[in-house]
Amino acid sequence: MSARLLSGREASGATLIELASVVEALPFCPGLVFVRVGDDPASASYVRSKSRLAARVGIRSEIVELVACTSQEELLGIVGSLNADPDVDGILIQLPLPDHLDSARILEAVEPTKDVDGFHPINVGKLWSGEPGLVPATPLGLVRILDHFQIPVEGRHAVIVGRSNLVGKPAAALFLRRHATVTLTHSLTRDLPSLTRQADILVVAVGRAGMITSKWVKPDAVVLDVGQSRVGGCLYGDVSPSVAGVVAALTPTPGGTGPMTVAMVIHNTIEAARARRIGGE
Ligand code: NAP
Secondary structure, eight states: OOOEEOOHHHHHHHHHHHHHHHHHTSSSOOEEEEEEESOOHHHHHHHHHHHHHHHHHTOEEEEEEEOTTOOHHHHHHHHHHHHHOTTOOEEEEOSSOOTTSOHHHHHHHSOGGGBTTOOSHHHHHHHHHTOOOOOOHHHHHHHHHHHHTTOOOTTOEEEEEOOOTTTHHHHHHHHHHTTOEEEEEOTTOTTHHHHHTTOSEEEEOSOOTTOBOGGGSOTTOEEEEOOOEEETTEEEOSBOGGGGGTSSEEOOSSSSHHHHHHHHHHHHHHHHHHHHHHOOO
8 A cells, every 4th residue: 555645735836825815815015035145056046946936926025145254243234124124024044054153143133023934032932832923834834734635633643753943843842732742852762663653643854865664654654754865966855765655644755845844934924924014813
């Protein structure tokens, strides 16, 4: 038997159509600014594709491109002026930043109501305490994929592999909010396969191509593969293709969790704009 494929392209396509109609009904046009430092071509192309997608949904977007030697003070100054600009609803600092910049300080300088990445400590605290706030796009996309394919979360055991601030920790908070029982694992977890084999929902966000094999999963599991490793020009997930022969459902790579992340950045921009301009709904 082969697993049901949870296509992120399908789920994000449906989400973007919904978001475009939300934007159309707004009395204003939300504005998103990407800030990118340095000349990494992959990061430049990723930002351009997010910007094009924003335009498709009816969002104004601008890319601020800064030279690699931009100083901390210069970058903080730019973030400060974007914070103060009433036409800017969302600010996205493209990571990673060059080594001489203090990423944590820069992210903390973003006005929390415009923090469409959901990385600001205020938004992190809101997520864990169950208050409304902006939630990191990748974990938000995971829950959206499950919703799109009508896969219930409540009462299920969600095992998350990887505890980064970007994916693992906010995913744990979101799944807890949706009433899953959550196990959060990492590189020092003992006997990881014995835990992944208990997962009703398995989220893998490590960055080690094919680390989850068919022996690490149980037959009725739903597997969300976040990992993305580029090997010889091809993109691989953290989940070995052999897992598809065992589990109930699985996101493909490419075309799984990645497209949903981008859609959720757009979603967050609309939420940020609504909350700031009309007090949310
Ligand atoms: P990260 O910050 O490097 O975190 C990786 C996590 O994996 C860490 O918590 C680490 O544990 C854990 N880990 C490493 N080796 C492990 C092992 N052998 N067993 C169990 N856990 C292990 O990475 P990230 O930013 O979360 O990204 C993870 C992956 O997701 C990357 O491939 C990235 O490209 C991808 N990603 C995809 C999307 C998407 O939209 N699909 C979005 C963001 C990221 P410790 O904390 O103990 O070190």
